[in-house]
Structure formats: structure tokens, C-alpha cells
Amino acid sequence: MTAEALTTILIAMLGGAIRVSTPFIFVALGETLTEKSGRINLGLEGNLVLGAMVAYAISFHTGSPWLGVLAAGFSGVFLGLMHGSICSLKKVNDIAVGIAMMSFGIGVAFFFGKPYIQPSAPRLESLPLGGWASNPALQQALEINPLFIVGILIAIVMWWALANTRVGLVVRMTGDSEPAARAMGINPIKVRILATAAGGFLAGIGGAFLSLSYPGSWNEGLSSGQGLMAVALVIFARWNPLRCILAALLFGAAGALGPALQSVGISQGYYFFNAAPYILTLFIMVAATGSNSARAAPGELSIAK
Amino acid sequence: MATKQISRRSILKTGAAGIAAMALPMPFIKAASAADGVVLGAVYVGPRDDFGWNQAHAVAMEILKSTDNVTVIEEENVPETDSVSKSMESMINLDGANLILGTSFGYFEPFMIDLANKYPDVQFRHAAPLWSEDKHPANLGSYFCYLNQAHYVDGVAAGLSTTTNKIGFVAAKPIPTVLSNINSVLLGARSVNPNVEVQVIFTGDWSLPVREAEAANALVDAGCDVLTCHVDGPKVVIETAEGRGVKSCGHNASQAALAPKGFITGAEYKWETIYSMYADMLAKGETLPNVVVGGYHNDMVKNTAYGAGATPEAIAAADAAIAGLKEGKPIYVGPLKDNQGNLVLDKTFDNYDPVLDGMNYLLEGVIGSIT
Numbered sequence: 029m030t031a032e033a034l035t036t037i038l039i040a041m042l043g044g045a046i047r048v049s050t051p052f053i054f055v056a057l058g059e060t061l062t063e064k065s066g067r068i069n070l071g072l073e074g075n076l077v078l079g080a081m082v083a084y085a086i087s088f089h090t091g092s093p094w095l096g097v098l099a100a101g102f103s104g105v106f107l108g109l110m111h112g113s114i115c116s117l118k119k120v121n122d123i124a125v126g127i128a129m130m131s132f133g134i135g136v137a138f139f140f141g142k143p144y145i146q147p148s149a150p151r152l153e154s155l156p157l158g159g160w161a162s163n164p165a166l167q168q169a170l171e172i173n174p175l176f177i178v179g180i181l182i183a184i185v186m187w188w189a190l191a192n193t194r195v196g197l198v199v200r201m202t203g204d205s206e207p208a209a210r211a212m213g214i215n216p217i218k219v220r221i222l223a224t225a226a227g228g229f230l231a232g233i234g235g236a237f238l239s240l241s242y243p244g245s246w247n248e249g250l251s252s253g254q255g256l257m258a259v260a261l262v263i264f265a266r267w268n269p270l271r272c273i274l275a276a277l278l279f280g281a282a283g284a285l286g287p288a289l290q291s292v293g294i295s296q297g298y299y300f301f302n303a304a305p306y307i308l309t310l311f312i313m314v315a316a317t318g319s320n321s322a323r324a325a326p327g328e329l330s331i332a333k
Numbered sequence: 334m335a336t337k338q339i340s341r342r343s344i345l346k347t348g349a350a351g352i353a354a355m356a357l358p359m360p361f362i363k364a365a366s367a368a369d370g371v372v373l374g375a376v377y378v379g380p381r382d383d384f385g386w387n388q389a390h391a392v393a394m395e396i397l398k399s400t401d402n403v404t405v406i407e408e409e410n411v412p413e414t415d416s417v418s419k420s421m422e423s424m425i426n427l428d429g430a431n432l433i434l435g436t437s438f439g440y441f442e443p444f445m446i447d448l449a450n451k452y453p454d455v456q457f458r459h460a461a462p463l464w465s466e467d468k469h470p471a472n473l474g475s476y477f478c479y480l481n482q483a484h485y486v487d488g489v490a491a492g493l494s495t496t497t498n499k500i501g502f503v504a505a506k507p508i509p510t511v512l513s514n515i516n517s518v519l520l521g522a523r524s525v526n527p528n529v530e531v532q533v534i535f536t537g538d539w540s541l542p543v544r545e546a547e548a549a550n551a552l553v554d555a556g557c558d559v560l561t562c563h564v565d566g567p568k569v570v571i572e573t574a575e576g577r578g579v580k581s582c583g584h585n586a587s588q589a590a591l592a593p594k595g596f597i598t599g600a601e602y603k604w605e606t607i608y609s610m611y612a613d614m615l616a617k618g619e620t621l622p623n624v625v626v627g628g629y630h631n632d633m634v635k636n637t638a639y640g641a642g643a644t645p646e647a648i649a650a651a652d653a654a655i656a657g658l659k660e661g662k663p664i665y666v667g668p669l670k671d672n673q674g675n676l677v678l679d680k681t682f683d684n685y686d687p688v689l690d691g692m693n694y695l696l697e698g699v700i701g702s703i704t
Contacts, residue, residue, distance in 0.1 A: 040554060047546075145380060242543070242546060243542045250542050252541055287551040290535065290551070291554060302536070
């Protein structure tokens with residue numbers, strides 16, 4: 029392999045990491061928050077798809093993509109509140125409800141999304157941060173969407189807030205030990221509903237990125253399971269918001285590997301390279317299974333019990 | 334309880350009348366559907382406004398809707414599972430469909446074969462060259478358009494539009510139809526510009542928007558300045574090309590509106606030619622042919638109206654290529670080697686030669702691999 033080809037691949041992976049990771053960051057952060065409160069919401073794929081549709085529709089009608097982003101967030105709150113409330117009923121399994129909510133979110137999005145497949149809505153503009161670079165591919169890779177930066181800021185704030193604020197402590201305590209939370213006079217159901225709604229908000233914004241930035245259009249095949257992968261990334265990131273960013277970037281870069289290798293002429297075995305993100309996730313999951321990872325899981329999670 | 338007894342007894346009493354009454358609506362239904370003329374039921378695997386394969390079929394059905402005595406029933410997003418059988422059976426039993434059109438590859442076996450055996454009075458046609466006389470029922474059949482002819486025209490226009498001599502192709506899977514489109518783009522481009530190479534990236538599936546966008550970006554980064562594709566919904570590829578400031582050629586349906594600056598032309602089906610022929614023959618009570626295939630010579634494919642990306646030279650050359658195809662000028666002028674150096678076509682083949690249907694190679698000049 030020539031140095032030039034290697035540079036092309038590395039730049040493509042950098043670009044891929046930045047372009048593809050944003051929805052993963054938002055969904056993974058949303059899931060982290062929800063799981064920290066002791067619930068699993070597997071339905072975030074539904075939030076992602078509904079968010080994508082709502083963002084596109086609102087951006088189309090109002091001409092303001094940022095209004096679309098906000099609306100996508102609130103569509104996520106709606107699904108999150110629904111999940112949170114249903115799971116608060118006695119003997120309801122959060123995983124089963126999550127799967128139901130996923131189908132529901134996707135179904136609602138497809139139903140109302142029909143008229144928005146054809147029209148073109150205003151997109152979120154990217155910031156050309158690569159102006160200094162002479163290499164056009166590098167310039168392109170550094171076209172960074174503001175949502176990517178927002179996602180990283182939210183991750184830092186969430187990481188700090190979970191560790192250092194009263195709200196963060198309440199969420200963690202509810203997630204780790206329901207009796208302890210009750211002893212403190214905290215209503216765990218209320219905390220979990222709010223945490224699921226907030227997590228839903230973030231996942232909805234992840235969807236807005238898909239339809240308004242990259243790949244940047246609404247259609248029914250838009251997500252192809254990214255919301256589900258992001259939920260898996262949370263375990264991989266061990267419920268740590270900062271590690272969520274890392275996991276998402278790694279996943280995005282691995283996803284860019286397949287097309288990038290073919291573009292420099294390494295075209296044998298592209299099915300294998302296209303599967304790189306999943307293979308990578310499997311490897312890291314296996315490598316990460318130790319006593320530490322088990323301890324990182326919130327104690328109230330139904331899968332941890 | 335009392336009402337139940339009464340109704341049961343009354344049915345018993347008026348048994349003969351009851352049966353007559355039950356039988357009565359039947360001729361009415363028959364009569365009604367006969368008055369409606371021909372009923373065509375079409376089943377699509379994806380949304381019918383996907384800017385691609387499904388839209389191409391839906392546009393054709395839309396044209397039929399305005400025809401007198403033709404009723405069109407459609408169902409979209411039907412997966413290649415038992416759902417197909419259910420959709421088609423409901424079209425037959427509830428809507429009285431005379432002809433069922435299955436537009437996705439996986440509908441054929443076993444679903445449409447089983448249904449054709451179960452409903453011998455209904456005609457079934459499937460949009461891929463899979464039917465064979467000795468294996469399949471006589472009320473089933475295939476229809477297909479050789480879209481690679483329109484891709485050849487794309488190639489001609491693209492060959493005169495590229496300055497880097499590299500055309501990028503985002504492809505879904507390495508099946509013969511896709512490979513034939515890639516090879517035809519190359520041959521079209523080389524017919525006017527011998528230095529052109531076609532670089533292909535396979536995404537691995539029919540609809541993966543994020544990976545399609547990644548592939549389009551990777552091709553532009555690799556120096557391609559015209560992009561085209563064969564995926565179910567070309568929207569993402571065309572929009573990404575436009576966003577990167579390179580030109581593009583479409584696939585399946587018109588994507589001209591998506592790329593107001595760089596769209597050259599695109600390969601489109603004219604399913605309406607086949608569908609109107611079917612409707613026409615059914616209305617006259619004629620037997621439908623089992624296999625219908627075609628291309629430019631019988632008006633079954635077309636190229637999208639030229640966009641802003643087409644230069645006058647490209648338009649002139651593409652128009653000439655279309656005229657040639659209508660006269661039957663061959664695309665595969667042999668001998669031709671594949672990109673591994675093997676001789677794959679030892680002589681010139683006619684555009685409809687069955688040898689070309691089994692294509693499993695990329696020609697010399699295509700950068701890419703099918704495995």
C-alpha cells in the first residue's frame with residue numbers, strides 16, 4: 029500500500045468518525061442517562077427514526093432546521109414519557125416495552141413521514157473548520173456539524189453532572205439502589221420517567237442529525253439500525269458519557285473503512301470490511317468483560333439483577 | 334338466547350331462500366368487476382416514492398390509473414416473506430384483480446409460484462427474468478427491461494463530462510444486473526473517451542443511506558468527478574455528489590430535481606410500456622405473453638431529460654448513442670477482457686443475448702472487485 033493510499037484511508041476514517049458518529053453520540057448519551065436511573069430503553073431506534081422525520085418535516089414547513097432539531101427532541105420526549113410511564117406500572121418489563129416503543133416510533137414516523145420523502149428541506153449547515161488544510165479530502169473531513177460539537181459538550185456536562193451535582197446523585201442512586209432512594213425520600217418512578225424523557229430528547233436530536241445533516245434526507249431506510257447499535261455502545265462505554273464519545277467515534281471510523289478501502293483499490297473482501305464496526309464491537313465487548321464492567325452497570329438494571 | 338334461537342330457526346326455515354340470498358351477491362360482484370374492466374394489483378417491496386426502483390413502477394401504475402376501464406391497486410413496503418402472499422391474495426379475493434405484478438426479486442419463489450398454482454384464473458407477472466416454461470405455471474411470467482442500455486448512454490455523457498477521467502459508481506450487490514450496468518457505463522464512456530476508468534464501491538445491500546453517503550464521499554475523495562449508482566434509492570448518492578460539487582447520473586427514476594447544478598442524465602425504466610400492453614391485452618381478452626423483455630428498441634427504457642450538468646457535446650453524443658441503440662447497435666463489442674485479464678467475451682454480442690444475463694465479472698477499466 030502506498031503512503032498516498034494510507035493517507036486517503038486515514039482521512040476517510042477521520043471524516044467518517046466525525047460524520048457518522050453524531051447520531052451514535054446522542055443516542056448513546058440518552059441511553060446512558062436512562063440506564064443510570066435504572067431503566068433500559070431499547071426503543072431509542074424509534075426515537076431516532078421519529079426524530080429524523082419530525083426534524084425534516086418541521087424544517088421543511090418553517091424553513092428553520094434548528095427548530096426542526098428542537099421539535100425532534102420533543103418527539104423523543106413524547107416517546108420517552110410514554111416508555112417511562114408504561115414501565116412504571118407494576119410488573120412491566122422495560123425491555124419488552126422498549127421493543128414495542130421501537131416499533132411504535134418507527135411506525136408513527138413512517139405513517140406521518142410519507143409526504144416528506146420527496147420534498148427538500150433546509151439542512152443544518154456544517155462549519156468548514158478545514159479551511160487551513162490544502163488537501164481537499166481533509167477539508168471535507170473537517171466539515172463539522174454544530175450538532176457534533178453540541179453532542180461532545182453535552183457528554184462532558186453529563187459526565188460532570190452525574191458525578192458532582194445533586195441531580196446527578198439522585199439519578200445514580202435511583203439506578204443503583206431503589207431502597208436507598210426511597211429512604212432518602214426520593215420517588216424513583218418520577219426520577220426514571222424524567223430520565224427516560226430526557227434520554228428520549230437526546231435520541232430524537234440524534235435523528236435530526238440523520239435527516240438534516242448526514243446523509244441529510246428523510247426516507248424510510250434512513251436509520252438501518254443505528255439506534256440499536258448505539259444502545260450496545262453504552263455497555264461498551266460502561267455507562268460513562270465520555271467513553272460514549274470515544275465509542276461512537278471508533279464506530280464511525282470503522283464504518284468508513286469499507287468504502288475507503290474500495291476507493292483506493294483494495295476491493296477484495298469488502299463484505300468483511302463493511303462488517304468492521306460490528307466485528308470491532310464484538311472484540312471490544314469480549315475484551316471488556318471483566319470484573320470492572322460488571323461493577324459499572326447500575327445495580328437496578330433488569331439485566332444486572 | 335331467544336334472539337339466537339329465532340335467527341337459527343328462521344335460517345333453517347328459509348334454508349333454500351337463504352342459500353339463494355347468499356349466492357345472489359356473487360354474480361353482482363362478478364358483474365361489477367367486469368364493468369370495471371381490468372384490475373391490476375401491484376406489490377412493491379419499498380415505499381413508492383423512494384426516488385428509485387419502486388417509484389419507477391409506481392409512476393407507471395399512476396399513468397395506467399387515467400386509462401378507462403383499468404383499476405389499479407397498489408401495496409407498498411411488502412417484505413419478501415409470507416406477507417407477499419397475503420397482499421396478493423387479498424388483491425385477488427377482495428379486489429378481483431386479474432393480473433398481479435410482483436416487483437421485487439424475492440417475491441417469485443416460492444410465493445408467486447404457489448399463488449399461480451392456487452389461482453389458475455389469475456395472471457401473475459414478475460419483474461425479473463426468472464420464469465421458465467418447463468418449471469413454472471403457465472399463468473405466471475416475467476418481464477424485464479434492459480436498463481444497462483440507458484446506463485450505456487449515461488456512460489457516453491459522463492465520459493465527455495469527466496475531466497479527471499474517473500467515474501464513480503456506488504453499487505449495492507454484485508449480481509449480474511448491477512454488474513451489467515457498471516460495465517455498460519464503462520463501455521459507454523470508453524466509446525467517446527478511451528482514457529476513462531470506472532471506480533466502483535459496493536455497499537453490500539440495497540438500501541444503506543449512511544454507507545451510500547460514505548461511499549459517494551470516498552469516490553469523490555479518490556478523484557471521481559462524475560458519480561452514478563445502482564442502489565434502491567439513489568437520492569443520497571445524487572445529493573452527496575451535488576453537495577461535493579461533482580456531476581451525477583441517475584438510476585431507476587428521475588433524480589434531476591435533486592441536483593440542479595450537476596445532474597447530467599439518468600437511466601430510467603419505462604414500465605408503463607409493459608403495463609399498458611398488459612392492460613390492453615387483458616381488456617381484449619387476449620393471452621398475455623409469458624416473457625416480455627426489452628430496451629431502447631421497443632421503448633422500455635429511457636434517459637432522464639438532460640440536466641444542467643450536461644454539456645452540448647455530451648448531449649449530442651448521448652443522443653447519437655440512443656439512436657444507435659434503437660437500431661440495435663451492440664454495447665458489448667468483443668473481444669473483451671475482465672479486470673483480472675481473463676478473456677470473458679470472445680466476440681460481439683447482441684444486446685439481448687442470454688450470454689450477457691449471467692455476467693459475473695467487471696470489465697477491464699473498472700476498478701473494483703465483486704468479492
